[in-house]
Amino acid sequence: MARLRITCLASMCIRKRGNGTNMTQDMADLIVHLARLAQNTGRTELTAAQWTALRFFARANRFSRTPSAFSEFHATTRGTASQTVKSLVTLGLLQRQNNASDARSTLLEVTQAGHDMLCHDPLGDLRRVLAALPEDLRQTLSVALQRATTDLARLRQVPTFGTCADCSHCKEGTDTAYCHCTESMLTKPEMASFCIDFQPTNRAS
Amino acid sequence: MARLRITCLASMCIRKRGNGTNMTQDMADLIVHLARLAQNTGRTELTAAQWTALRFFARANRFSRTPSAFSEFHATTRGTASQTVKSLVTLGLLQRQNNASDARSTLLEVTQAGHDMLCHDPLGDLRRVLAALPEDLRQTLSVALQRATTDLARLRQVPTFGTCADCSHCKEGTDTAYCHCTESMLTKPEMASFCIDFQPTNRAS
DNA sequence: GCCGGTATGTATCGACTCGAAACTATAGCG
DNA sequence: CGCTATAGTTTCGAGTCGATACATACCGGC
Numbered sequence: 001m002a003r004l005r006i007t008c009l010a011s012m013c014i015r016k017r018g019n020g021t022n023m024t025q026d027m028a029d030l031i032v033h034l035a036r037l038a039q040n041t042g043r044t045e046l047t048a049a050q051w052t053a054l055r056f057f058a059r060a061n062r063f064s065r066t067p068s069a070f071s072e073f074h075a076t077t078r079g080t081a082s083q084t085v086k087s088l089v090t091l092g093l094l095q096r097q098n099n100a101s102d103a104r105s106t107l108l109e110v111t112q113a114g115h116d117m118l119c120h121d122p123l124g125d126l127r128r129v130l131a132a133l134p135e136d137l138r139q140t141l142s143v144a145l146q147r148a149t150t151d152l153a154r155l156r157q158v159p160t161f162g163t164c165a166d167c168s169h170c171k172e173g174t175d176t177a178y179c180h181c182t183e184s185m186l187t188k189p190e191m192a193s194f195c196i197d198f199q200p201t202n203r204a205s
Numbered sequence: 206m207a208r209l210r211i212t213c214l215a216s217m218c219i220r221k222r223g224n225g226t227n228m229t230q231d232m233a234d235l236i237v238h239l240a241r242l243a244q245n246t247g248r249t250e251l252t253a254a255q256w257t258a259l260r261f262f263a264r265a266n267r268f269s270r271t272p273s274a275f276s277e278f279h280a281t282t283r284g285t286a287s288q289t290v291k292s293l294v295t296l297g298l299l300q301r302q303n304n305a306s307d308a309r310s311t312l313l314e315v316t317q318a319g320h321d322m323l324c325h326d327p328l329g330d331l332r333r334v335l336a337a338l339p340e341d342l343r344q345t346l347s348v349a350l351q352r353a354t355t356d357l358a359r360l361r362q363v364p365t366f367g368t369c370a371d372c373s374h375c376k377e378g379t380d381t382a383y384c385h386c387t388e389s390m391l392t393k394p395e396m397a398s399f400c401i402d403f404q405p406t407n408r409a410s
Numbered sequence: 411g412c413c414g415g416t417a418t419g420t421a422t423c424g425a426c427t428c429g430a431a432a433c434t435a436t437a438g439c440g
Numbered sequence: 441c442g443c444t445a446t447a448g449t450t451t452c453g454a455g456t457c458g459a460t461a462c463a464t465a466c467c468g469g470c
Contacts, residue, residue: 140342
């Protein structure tokens with residue numbers, strides 16, 4: 001346990017930070033560190049990118065299960081997204097379907113094997129840890145994370161993703177809702193899915 | 206804007222989640238997404254791994270600025286860490302120093318060019334976004350993230366990182382503190398640095 | 411109907427990451 | 441002294457990623 005004994009050199013350890021945002025600097029680092037720890041590609045069946053893609057296609061609604069939508073979500077190029085999708089199709093976790101109304105587009109469905117695979121998602125540990133947090137902490141965390149994500153996406157000029165239930169395009173009914181963007185009716189379960197055309201409702205910002 | 210009009214297929218969109226942790230599932234996904242967005246390796250001078258390494262060596266105390274410590278922090282292997290360090294040394298952002306008390310070990314120092322580079326850290330956007338959050342949200346976020354990180358690290362059996370100021374090995378004095386682990390005195394600035402031997406103090410868990 | 415502009419998706423290339431394994435050198439212990 | 445553990449490096453193959461080029465299909469104006 002015990003190591004060496006050094007008594008000077010202290011000035012070496014004074015880092016030049018330059019600004020007074022040390023606390024938030026810690027937080028940003030912490031978020032990145034936490035995410036990396038949670039994904040931990042080591043010794044799992046899939047890579048981090050493949051897990052993210054599989055998760056996305058399992059959560060995206062029927063307008064958003066395309067390679068392009070995933071590339072926007074994942075903040076990467078269509079070329080890269082195409083490769084990831086291809087690898088998952090080869091593994092039998094995704095299945096291609098033709099889009100009847102647009103011959104260019106490819107719709108992707110998570111196969112049963114894909115759903116089974118998602119049960120071993122390395123993110124499970126983080127989910128359990130978060131679920132174990134006290135209720136009030138968890139609530140605040142959720143709000144803070146959503147705000148930070150929305151703000152950062154706006155700053156970076158990238159699209160925000162969210163569920164139709166929170167989308168300003170949607171007018172909610174009793175059992176269904178009408179989406180102005182896609183001009184279609186959505187069922188309750190659909191409204192809990194990701195949408196590429198998500199537009200956050202105006203909350204206090 | 207408007208897309209196609211589909212009226213059926215709704216049942217296709219009912220995903221089999223299997224468990225009742227939908228809310229925390231969203232949160233875990235959100236953390237990963239936020240971290241990815243924040244790092245955004247695209248069109249920056251360094252890769253994500255290089256940025257993380259540079260940040261680590263700028264924040265780690267004098268017992269922790271080694272390739273091994275970084276590999277543990279980054280949850281990777283010593284081999285991979287060695288490559289990242291090598292690339293940063295080649296770029297002139299890190300500098301190797303001999304450890305007088307252990308000829309196997311290499312100490313790394315961030316050069317002035319390295320500190321300058323850190324001013325362009327892509328994490329800056331996230332830091333600004335977090336800094337703009339309301340005070341109470343930010344406070345709670347900080348607490349929740351630290352708890353989640355500590356809990357996840359324990360679950361994964363990986364070491365936790367933190368500053369000496371929060372470490373149970375340290376007995377604090379007025380201007381200095383004594384670290385039981387390294388058997389050495391620490392100055393105030395040093396106590397704000399990362400330590401590989403961090404052991405969280407017993408807070409309500 | 412046709413043509414030009416645009417959007418979707420794929421293939422290829424080079425640079426990089428990552429984990430695994432093999433290897434060298436040093437430390438520490440009996 | 442020898443044995444084992446640790447620090448660090450190197451090499452290899454698989455995968456990621458961004459950039460580019462490309463084929464196909466949609467969509468507007470004419």
